[in-house]
Amino acid sequence: MASMDLPEAAFEIVVIKTTGDRVLDRPLKEIGGKGLFTREIEEQLLDGSIDIAVHSMKDMPTEQPEGLLLDTYLPREDVRDAFVSLDGGRIADLAEGAVVGTSSLRRRAQLAHRRPDLTLVEFRGNVQTRMGKLRDGVAAATFLAMAGLNRLGMDEVPRTAMDTDEMLPAVAQGAIGIERRAGDGAMGDILSAIHDRDTGLRLAAERAFLKTLDGSCETPIAGLAELEGGTLRLRGEILRPDGSDILVEAGEAPLEDGAALGAALGRALLERAPDGFFDWRAAG
Known part of the structure; x- marks a missing residue:
């Protein structure tokens, strides 16, 4: 049975609040990294409490727990980062020494590389929380994902989309993945009807790039794959956590060779x- 034949009432949505969602007063690298947004959800998937898990692919480790399969992706949203400031404008408009809040090690490193004069502070929480911090003067600006703002319909949030040449996004940013038990063929058949092939091809390349670098929330890594006809183009970069150095690579290949x-x-x-390039301790 195709998924489009199932009424909405056939699905029960179970909201699982993970450690990553609950602990907002510390950087992710201090409390466990990317697995904080997935581990507790995957435990319920493995024990049969839920049948599928819906994830922001930006948060997903590159290794799947034994018994789980991630092979369904929805059409990808806007991959760009959003520069958010109550005054509008762009990074270049920020005064020297202005305070910018972000919880992303990648964004911190990219921003420090472009504007080493800025003061960067930890900024976690949902969109409303972060906007409240801006209104309270905690920071002059922050960054959010354009995809999240679009999905939430938050057109009122003042933002400027960052061109990917200015700020290369996180691997898999803007993509939603659906995870299932590897042995659940019936669910695999249902999900196949909504799988977006182009997103799958792009993420295969980006996640292979990340896996090779052994990327985590402690590593400033950015990557973006784009399709043009039968060709996949991939750009990737790594940065020192303090933004003092950046290394970039790019290439292209046939679609099936993206990984x-x-x-x-x-x-x-x-x-x-060089040795120590990925050591986040070097930042502070």
């Missing part, structure tokens, strides 16, 4: 990176 391209670009950056 191999991602791995090759990751290896190229590893070969170029």
Whole structure:
């Protein structure tokens, strides 16, 4: 039975609040990294409490727990970062020494590389919480994902979309993935009807790139795959956490070779990176 034949009433939505959602007063790297947004959900998937898990792919580790499969992706949203400031404008409009809040190590490193004069502070919480901090003067600006703002319909949030040449996004930003038990063929058949092939091809390349670099929330890594006809183009970069250095690689390959391209670009950056390049402790 195709998923489009199932009425909405056939599905029960179970909201699972993870450790990553609950602990907002510390950087992710201090409380466990990316698995904080997925581990508790995957435990319920494995024990049969839920049948599928819906994830923001930006939060997903590159290794799946044994017994789980991630092979369904929805059409990808806007991949860009949003520069958010009550005054509008762009990064270049910020006064020297202005305070910018972000919880993303990648965004911190990219911003420090472009504007080393800025003061960067930890900024976590939902959109409403972050906007409240801006109104309270905690920071002059912050960053959010355009995809999240679009999905929430939050057109009132003052934002400027960052061109990917200015700020390369996180691997898999803007993508939603659906995870299932590997042995659940019936659910696999249902989900196949909503799988977006182009998103799957792009994420195969980006996640192979990330996996090769052994990326985590402690690692400033950015990557973006784009499709043009039968060609997949991939750009990737790694940064020192303090923004003092950046290494970039790019390449293209046939669509079916995206994962191999991602791995090759990751290896190229590893070969170029000096010892200690990924050590977040170097930032402070």
